[in-house]
Amino acid sequence: MAIKKMGPRALTFVLSEADSNLSRDEGDLAVSQTIVPGQILALLAAATGVTVTSAARAGNTGNGVLTLATPAYTAKLKPGAYSAVCTIAAANGGTFRLERDGVEVETKAVAANFTKELKFAIADGATDFVVGDAFDFNVDMGEDDDAGEQYVEWDPTATNGAETPVAFSCYGAVTDSSDTQRIVVIDKLAVINGQDIQWPDGVTDAQKNKAIRELKKRFIKIQ
Template sequence: MLASYKYTGKKRRSQLVKFESNPEFTRETFTLLGGAGGVRAIGLGMLLAMTFGVGAVNVAQAADAGNTGNGVLTLADPAYTNAVLPGDYTVVCTTGGADAVSKFRVEDPEGNHVGTATGGTSFAKHIKFTIAGGGTDFVEGDRFVVSVAVELGAATNKVVEWDPDAVDGTERIWGVSLVDLEAPDGEDVSGGLALRRGDVILAGQEIAWPDGITDDQKAAAVVELEQMRMIVR
């Protein structure tokens, strides 16, 4: 009786990508961020996230001309975390008063509640700032707008592995790796290639899901990919 052998070869792009409309449009190159305490390794089919480099994000703020309170919103340096989104954040007073009493609802550009800021106390979710009261207390409805511009193609931006449990922005999917790539400890490496947008159909069984991912996290990731016009089947 002849012996039988099972051979497992290296995964190919054609196994992951079932359909791709136009590689010139759907793909994008990237630089892999250097490892932190060891080698950072990504593989074909891994989901990726983006970290923003210095100069890639510009943040400005403005108080509403109709505000009653004459306090000021001062941006931190830097004025954002990796969770920041491009667009206008609104900071609206929900409880009037002086510092330590006044409260402000912070919403992202999509209208989602990010958190509640307290007068006189630093706020650091998506955007980072401190609101200080003035001679006239804030009242309900007083408002600030924090505008964020993100240069997604900035050379200082680096890619890392997607982490569904993160809260620093790397929980948002940037793309799907089309290569195997390693970055030594502290040394960024270019040469990355990823699927960034559709129209694309991906083989679900070929996606390299992170260890410990829950079914809910996986389902949410599939929805996020679909919003990027990358369908998982």
């Protein structure tokens, strides 16, 4: 998403912040990012260190196939046992519910894309699914069950977690397609000059207001 070319110098967008750098933190900027001071950032699960696999449950009647996206997860991924279970049978279709530890995450029809925590689609097969058919997932988040997170440009139209604002970039930075970079962000206990926020091109007033409300939850005030 394109960003305005003109913007404030480093940290001039900050009207006030907590003492002893309590408002600031460091983190990794994901690959293929270009950010400027005062730009809103989101956090996504790191593209490395997480492995997701899936398999049709033994005894399924339907023989449709589940295909994982790349990557197969979003920043909302959590440790737990995931499964996609057919809840409504239909000729050449049906409905599946994605569950984590038995709790519903998302429900979609066959052929639709699941996008909340795991990203995949289920295709119809020659034999229709019946209620109770399922796919199970193996989610390996590492030894500490921590996917790790990296900063990316905030995108209000995204559905993978990048639509949730969490911080402002203190300085400009650029990463290529293979390397991340350490950056400094303002992520709490600060007052930001709303005139100096580097909004993405095309952002709507409704999207701005929603971002401001989300940032307020993190004790970042826009004025």
